[in-house]
Amino acid sequence: MEEDAKGRFSRRQVLAASTALAAATTVAPGGARPAAAGAAPEIVGPGEVRVALRVNGQVRETLVEPRVTLLDALREKLDLTGTKKGCDHGECGACTVLVDGVRVKSCLTLAIMREGAEITTIEGLADGSRLHPMQVAFLERDAFQCGFCTPGQILSAVGLLKEGRPRSRDEIREGMSGNLCRCSAYPNIVDAVADVAEVPR
């Protein structure tokens, strides 16, 4: 993040609004962070910006415009197409990933805002060839038909269990309410999550 501007990477300082502010603010060389209170912040864009994303334990660098969502960066720049784009406005949950262990919709966050965070996608859930228990449960319970929503469902279910173990099927349904399944495999999805959460039928 602190490297010199090069290529299409632009980096400037905001000109301070008042002379008092200007006096207190010197343009930091090499894009170093201004230290003084009232100092101007770093500006990047509008062109492509080099962003280092930590995805599934690997740091991956790519160039993205600031307006690019984490979802588009994962799919288009990093070729991690397991994360699906359904609605692109936070309704469907197909793009759910974990950011620092918390489930979020990757269409509603910018790639540039998630630098330094640990991002987990469906590709990173298995331990080598050993599937994550939630993946196993979805297979065993046949918790999908077309499979488009499944990566988001599985990441959301993993996130749900990290937030606290659901105690009933109703709590699972409530906790999974941000993920739509147009094939309506909901009963089997609830079964799969209940297996891993050890919720009795």
Place this chain on the structure above:
Amino acid sequence: MEFLRPQTWAEALAAKAELPGAVPIQGGTDVMVEINFDVRRPPALLDLTRVAELARWSAEPDGRLRVGAGVPYARVISELADRLPGLAQAARTVGSPQIRNRGTVGGNLGAASPAGDSHPPLLACGAVIEVESAARGVRAVPAEEFYLGVKRNALEPDELIKAFVTPVAGGPQYFSKVGTRNAMVIAVCSFCVALHPAERRAGTGIGSAAPVPLRALAAEEFLAAELDWAGTAPLAPALLTRFGELVGAAAAPIDDVRGTAAYRRHALSVLARRTLTWAWNDHRKAAERCA
């Protein structure tokens, strides 16, 4: 689109002063929808997620709570439900779990949609919104003066929302909302009532039934005059009916895709009667325990 990355609140204020057109982004759950669909293309985004103090809450010396604009709904629910029950109930109805992990009350205030779920409890509790600019410092705006129109609030172009300050609940609070399902619903209408027994009055907040979220002032005056705070009797049906009518009358709804004006007025009356009944029953139980 430029992207501004302040590390501190002072930097954020300086940036907003320099580029008043920059749109602040925190959880992104509102702003990103408009960007993805090209509804708006702001000249710059001001990323507030690195400003650590926005993500904190604390108790003020006077006992009120000061909640940073960057505290997500998930934390309002897990950390503040005992002290701000009305707001926590409203937070539980926001979007979906993923949205609640990122979305913030500050974002609700910034967007100033009349349908925002935070607004009714902030109004009913008497919250004050703290806004700040580099040039003029902090300004405290009462919630009822903060909402100016559909998606318009009292922020000056160089100001940012810093926090809201609200009294800790002194009595029962209930929020209720009408929507087509239990998740990912924009309110057809919503209502919050907060009992303030120490002041012998109740606060109200109406959402999604007028160009701005608003208090039902006549309904509040009616309750202040009619409620028997020392008594432990259930509320008289006539009192509940009248309260519902006054709340419905305070709204100024429109017909739109989510519901008709007539339905909204009717539903608000029902929500008002229901939430007041729940709140009063809690209050009676508390009074009986003390007796």
